[in-house]
Amino acid sequence: MHGDSGPAGAQPEENEAIELYYDDFAPHYVPGWRSLEHYGPLVADFLLRTVTPECRVLDVGCGPGHLTRNLAPDVSVTGIDLSPRMLEVASAARPGGRYEQHDFHDPLPGSWERFDVVVAVGCLEFCRDLTATLRNLAAACAPGARLLVGVVEDRAVRAPGRSRRAFSDDGLPGVDMHCYDATAQLDAVTAAGLSPWSYRFVPAWRHDEYSYVVQYGLWELRKDPPGQ
Numbered sequence: 001m002h003g004d005s006g007p008a009g010a011q012p013e014e015n016e017a018i019e020l021y022y023d024d025f026a027p028h029y030v031p032g033w034r035s036l037e038h039y040g041p042l043v044a045d046f047l048l049r050t051v052t053p054e055c056r057v058l059d060v061g062c063g064p065g066h067l068t069r070n071l072a073p074d075v076s077v078t079g080i081d082l083s084p085r086m087l088e089v090a091s092a093a094r095p096g097g098r099y100e101q102h103d104f105h106d107p108l109p110g111s112w113e114r115f116d117v118v119v120a121v122g123c124l125e126f127c128r129d130l131t132a133t134l135r136n137l138a139a140a141c142a143p144g145a146r147l148l149v150g151v152v153e154d155r156a157v158r159a160p161g162r163s164r165r166a167f168s169d170d171g172l173p174g175v176d177m178h179c180y181d182a183t184a185q186l187d188a189v190t191a192a193g194l195s196p197w198s199y200r201f202v203p204a205w206r207h208d209e210y211s212y213v214v215q216y217g218l219w220e221l222r223k224d225p226p227g228q
């Protein structure tokens with residue numbers, strides 16, 4: 001495997017910086033996000049195709065929960081995030097949802113339900129260990145679950161494996177954005193025991209501070225039932 005060897009362990013100072021940064025964003029994140037995002041329609045299309053009545057949806061790095069808050073009331077939505085204020089906004093917008101502070105680098109509690117649909121976009125920018133994170137998500141899935149995962153892919157970087165670039169010198173100095181090449185992404189998907197259903201290289205969001213468009217390897221994945 002190329003390069004994806006970073007520690008999954010807790011990085012308290014980095015997590016605290018991310019938490020504070022997104023706490024500040026929480027009240028006005030959604031209007032600002034609309035002007036930056038390209039992946040919103042792709043997420044909406046995925047949810048339209050995969051969410052069925054009464055299914056259990058996990059929104060990873062949910063922020064204010066806007067990607068999944070408007071799903072039908074009989075759908076069970078769980079959002080995880082580092083930022084308590086983001087979780088508060090998400091919870092206020094969908095009072096029937098469950099919103100918990102949780103780092104995606106850590107396994108989800110075994111006492112939680114297993115999920116049928118998982119969305120992890122707009123947050124793996126901060127993923128220090130893609131293999132461990134995808135393993136955590138796979139373990140939280142029910143057999144047959146479908147996942148949409150957006151990983152920052154920086155094709156300008158020539159070195160194979162994973163790379164880093166500044167996330168924001170203005171807002172989050174010292175915190176990296178983590179990028180993985182397509183081979184490292186596939187290695188992580190495979191190591192997590194997930195089946196790739198589709199992969200696209202797509203524009204994800206416009207980085208105003210550095211004037212470029214962040215691009216994702218956008219994966220639809222499945223957790224196959226045992227024996228398949």
Ligand SMILES: C[S@@+](CC[C@H](N)C(=O)[O-])C[C@H]1O[C@@H](n2cnc3c(N)ncnc32)[C@H](O)[C@@H]1O
Pocket residue numbers: 018019022033060061062063064067080081082083086102103104105121122123126
């Ligand atoms: C840019 S917002 C994205 C919200 C939403 N997913 C979207 O695409 O618009 C990124 C969110 O990821 C959360 N986040 C960053 N690192 C995380 C981690 N290790 N575990 C859980 N959430 C994390 C941040 O707190 C923030 O709310």
